[in-house]
Amino acid sequence: MKTQLRILSTLTVFSFLFFSCEKDVDEVTPIETGIDTTETVGADQAVPGEYIVIYKEDKSLYGKSGGVKAKSQQTLSKYAIQENNIKQTYSNAIQGFFVKNLSEKQVEMLKSDSEVAYVQPNYIRKLDVEMGEPVRELPATVHNKATTNDSWLPSGDFLPWGINRVGRADGSGKTCWIIDSGVAPHSDLNIDTNRSRSFVGGSWQDQNGHGTHVAGTVAAKNNGSGVIGVAYGATIVSVRVLNAQGSGSDAGILAGIDYVARNASNGDTWNYSVGYPYRQINNAVDNAFRNLEQTAYGAMAAGNSNDDTQYYSPQQLSTANSWCIGNMTRTDSPAYSSCYGSSVDRWAPGTNVWSTWINGGFNKISGTSMASPHVAGILLLRGNSTGTDGSVSKGGYTAPIATVN
Known part of the structure; x- marks a missing residue:
C-alpha cells in the first residue's frame, strides 16, 4: 500500500463507487475523429454541442452497458432529444453517456433531471511532450560517474538509465493496459491484439x-536487442484514446477508462500519461479513475506544467491505488517542467529516456509521461507498492524515488 507523505487536499469532489461481480458483454462504439484542438482550456476548447452526462449512483446497473444505454435513451426521450445523438455509454468506471448536437436549453433540462448527477462539456486534451528524433539504431553510451547512465547489457539489450x-x-x-495514443507493433513488445481497442476511430x-x-518502458522484452523494460516481457494492451496528432476528447478518454475497468483483472496495472497543460478540474475524469482503481491499480503522469497538481484532473486525486508520478533527472533532481504537490506519490526517471517507437524504431523523449510507466512496471512486479531509494523535493513537497526493490 502507499506510504502517504503528504497533506490531504482540501478540494472536494463528488465520487460515485459501484460494485458488482457481473460483467456485461463488451460493447465498443468508436468516438468520431476529426476534432480540432486549441492551446487553451476553456469554452473554446470544448467541442460545440457535445456533452458528457453522468448519472447518480445505481449499483444495479454497474457493468451493464445495455442497461445504461436503455436508461440513456429513456432520459433523452423525456426531453424530445434524438436517441441517435448518443455516441457512447459508460457503465463501469462511471455511469452515463456522451451525446452530441445539444442546444443550451436541452443541456439545462438534462442538468435538472433527478437521475443526473452532472453534465459537462466534452473537452479536448493534447499531449504536451516534445517528440524527439526517432532512430532505427540505439546509440553508443558514455559513462559518467556523477549520473545514472544508459548502458549496453552483455545480452545485447540497451539498458536505459531509468531502468538502471x-x-x-x-x-x-x-x-x-496503456491508456494513450495506442501502441505500435514492435519486435520489443508483447501486445495483446485481441483485447486492444481504439476509442478515436x-x-x-x-x-x-x-x-x-x-509501453516500452513498462515491458520491453529481454530479447538480446532493442531496449529492456522494467517488467520485461509483460503483456501490453493498447487502449487508444489519442489520435495521430496526440489529441483526444474527454468522451473518448472516459470510454477507454471504462473499457479497462470492464476488462482488467486483479493484478493487472494501467498507465495514464495524459493530461491538461493548463489548470482544469474535471469531475467525470476524477470519478472514473476513482472507480477504475477498484478494479486495478496503476500510475499516472503528474503533468509538465511546473505547477501544483491540486489544480489538475485526475492528478489531484489522493487515493490508495492510483499513483501520481513526478519526473526526475539522472542526478535524482526534479525536472524543471514536472508538476509537484501533495498528491505526487513517487518520483521516477523521466528525462531523456530511450524507449520503443513507431515503425520499429526508438526515441529519446522527456516528461512525466516517461516517469509514470517506470512505476506502472514496478506495480506490475510488486503489487500495489514500490521500493524506495532516496527522495525528491519540489515546491515544498517531498516524495520517495520509486524502485523495484
Missing part, C-alpha cells in the same frame, strides 16, 4: 509514438 535506476525483473504473464495501433514509448 529503478531496477527490472521478469514480467512474463503479467498485463499492463480506426485501429488500436499507435500513429503518434507516445503510447509506444510508454
Whole structure:
C-alpha cells in the first residue's frame, strides 16, 4: 500500500463507487475523429454541442452497458432529444453517456433531471511532450560517474538509465493496459491484439509514438536487442484514446477508462500519461479513475506544467491505488517542467529516456509521461507498492524515488 507523505487536499469532489461481480458483454462504439484542438482550456476548447452526462449512483446497473444505454435513451426521450445523438455509454468506471448536437436549453433540462448527477462539456486534451528524433539504431553510451547512465547489457539489450535506476525483473504473464495514443507493433513488445481497442476511430495501433514509448518502458522484452523494460516481457494492451496528432476528447478518454475497468483483472496495472497543460478540474475524469482503481491499480503522469497538481484532473486525486508520478533527472533532481504537490506519490526517471517507437524504431523523449510507466512496471512486479531509494523535493513537497526493490 502507499506510504502517504503528504497533506490531504482540501478540494472536494463528488465520487460515485459501484460494485458488482457481473460483467456485461463488451460493447465498443468508436468516438468520431476529426476534432480540432486549441492551446487553451476553456469554452473554446470544448467541442460545440457535445456533452458528457453522468448519472447518480445505481449499483444495479454497474457493468451493464445495455442497461445504461436503455436508461440513456429513456432520459433523452423525456426531453424530445434524438436517441441517435448518443455516441457512447459508460457503465463501469462511471455511469452515463456522451451525446452530441445539444442546444443550451436541452443541456439545462438534462442538468435538472433527478437521475443526473452532472453534465459537462466534452473537452479536448493534447499531449504536451516534445517528440524527439526517432532512430532505427540505439546509440553508443558514455559513462559518467556523477549520473545514472544508459548502458549496453552483455545480452545485447540497451539498458536505459531509468531502468538502471529503478531496477527490472521478469514480467512474463503479467498485463499492463496503456491508456494513450495506442501502441505500435514492435519486435520489443508483447501486445495483446485481441483485447486492444481504439476509442478515436480506426485501429488500436499507435500513429503518434507516445503510447509506444510508454509501453516500452513498462515491458520491453529481454530479447538480446532493442531496449529492456522494467517488467520485461509483460503483456501490453493498447487502449487508444489519442489520435495521430496526440489529441483526444474527454468522451473518448472516459470510454477507454471504462473499457479497462470492464476488462482488467486483479493484478493487472494501467498507465495514464495524459493530461491538461493548463489548470482544469474535471469531475467525470476524477470519478472514473476513482472507480477504475477498484478494479486495478496503476500510475499516472503528474503533468509538465511546473505547477501544483491540486489544480489538475485526475492528478489531484489522493487515493490508495492510483499513483501520481513526478519526473526526475539522472542526478535524482526534479525536472524543471514536472508538476509537484501533495498528491505526487513517487518520483521516477523521466528525462531523456530511450524507449520503443513507431515503425520499429526508438526515441529519446522527456516528461512525466516517461516517469509514470517506470512505476506502472514496478506495480506490475510488486503489487500495489514500490521500493524506495532516496527522495525528491519540489515546491515544498517531498516524495520517495520509486524502485523495484
